Amino acid sequence: MSETKPAARPLSPHLQIYRPMLTMMMSILHRITGAALYAGILLLIWWLVAAARSDTAFDTAQAFFGHWFGRIVLFGFSWALIHHALGGLRHLLWDTGRGFDLKTVEWLARANLIGAIALTILLWVIGYGVMP
Amino acid sequence: MSMRTPLSRARGLGSARTGTEHWWLQRVTAIANLPLVLFMIGFVVAHLGATRAELAASVHHPIVAILLAAAFLSVLWHMRLGMQVIIEDYVHTPALKLAALLFNTFFTLLLGVAALYAIITMALGT
Numbered sequence: 284m285s286e287t288k289p290a291a292r293p294l295s296p297h298l299q300i301y302r303p304m305l306t307m308m309m310s311i312l313h314r315i316t317g318a319a320l321y322a323g324i325l326l327l328i329w330w331l332v333a334a335a336r337s338d339t340a341f342d343t344a345q346a347f348f349g350h351w352f353g354r355i356v357l358f359g360f361s362w363a364l365i366h367h368a369l370g371g372l373r374h375l376l377w378d379t380g381r382g383f384d385l386k387t388v389e390w391l392a393r394a395n396l397i398g399a400i401a402l403t404i405l406l407w408v409i410g411y412g413v414m415p
Numbered sequence: 416m417s418m419r420t421p422l423s424r425a426r427g428l429g430s431a432r433t434g435t436e437h438w439w440l441q442r443v444t445a446i447a448n449l450p451l452v453l454f455m456i457g458f459v460v461a462h463l464g465a466t467r468a469e470l471a472a473s474v475h476h477p478i479v480a481i482l483l484a485a486a487f488l489s490v491l492w493h494m495r496l497g498m499q500v501i502i503e504d505y506v507h508t509p510a511l512k513l514a515a516l517l518f519n520t521f522f523t524l525l526l527g528v529a530a531l532y533a534i535i536t537m538a539l540g541t
Contacts, residue, residue: 303471314501317494317498318496318498318501319498320494321494321498324491324494324526325526327455328487328529328530328533331474331483331530331533331534331537332530332532332533334470334471334533334537335471335473335533335534335536335537335540337531338467341470342466349540351474361456364452368448368449368452371445371448371449372449372504375445375446377444378442381458397459406456406460409460410460410463412466413460413461413463415464415465
C-alpha cells in the first residue's frame with residue numbers, strides 16, 4: 284500500500300518575500316489594466332447601443348460622458364487601454380526572444396509607464412482640441 | 416482516506432493540451448487589436464460631441480461598420496482569453512471556478528452580440 288498523505292514539502296517563496304521591483308509591478312499592472320478594460324469596454328458598447336436605440340438613450344450616455352465623473356472614468360479607461368497596448372507590444376517583442384537582458388527590460392518598463400501617460404495626455408489634448 | 420496511489424489520483428489531471436493554442440490565439444488577437452483599436456480610438460475622437468444622426472451616418476459606411484465589428488470581435492476574444500487565465504490563476508474552488516469561467520464566456524459573447532446589434536442597426540439604418 285502506498286503513501287496517500289501529501290508530503291510536507293517546502294513552498295516556493297511568494298510575493299511577500301520579494302522586494303517590489305518595477306518590472307514586477309509592471310507585470311501586475313498589465314494584468315490589472317487588462318481586467319479594468321474588461322469592464323471598461325461596457326462604456327463603449329453602451330455608447331453604440333444607445334446611439335442605435337433612441338435619442339433619449341443616447342442623450343443619457345452623452346450626459347454621463349460629459350459629466351466630470353464620466354470624464355475621469357473615460358480618462359482612466361483610455362490610460363488603461365494605452366498602457367495595456369504598450370505592455371502588449373513589450374510581450375510581443377519578448378515572444379521573438381529579444382529584449383530579455385536586464386538593461387532592456389528596465390528600459391522597456393520605464394518606456395511603457397511613461398509612454399502610456401504621455402500618450403494618454405496627448406490623446407486628451409487632441410480630444411479637447413477637436414471637440415466642438 | 417483514499418486507497419488510490421498518488422499516481423492514480425494525479426492521472427488525468429494534467430494539461431488539457433490546449434495551452435499552446437490558447438497562448439497563440441492571445442497573440443493573434445493582440446496583433447489584430449493593435450490596428451483595430453487604433454481605428455476605434457480614432458473613430459471615438461472623430462465623433463466627440465457628434466449628434467446621434469452624425470454617428471449613425473458614419474457607421475452607415477460599410478468600411479467603418481466592418482472595422483468596428485472586427486475591432487469588437489477581436490478585442491472581446493482577447494478579453495475572454497485573458498480573463499480565463501486570471502480566473503484559472505486565482506479561483507481554485509472547483510464550483511466557483513466553473514461558474515466564473517462560464518460567466519466569462521457568456522459575458523464576452525453577450526457583449527459581442529450587443530456591439531454587433533448596435534453596429535448592424537446603424538449600418539443598415541436609413
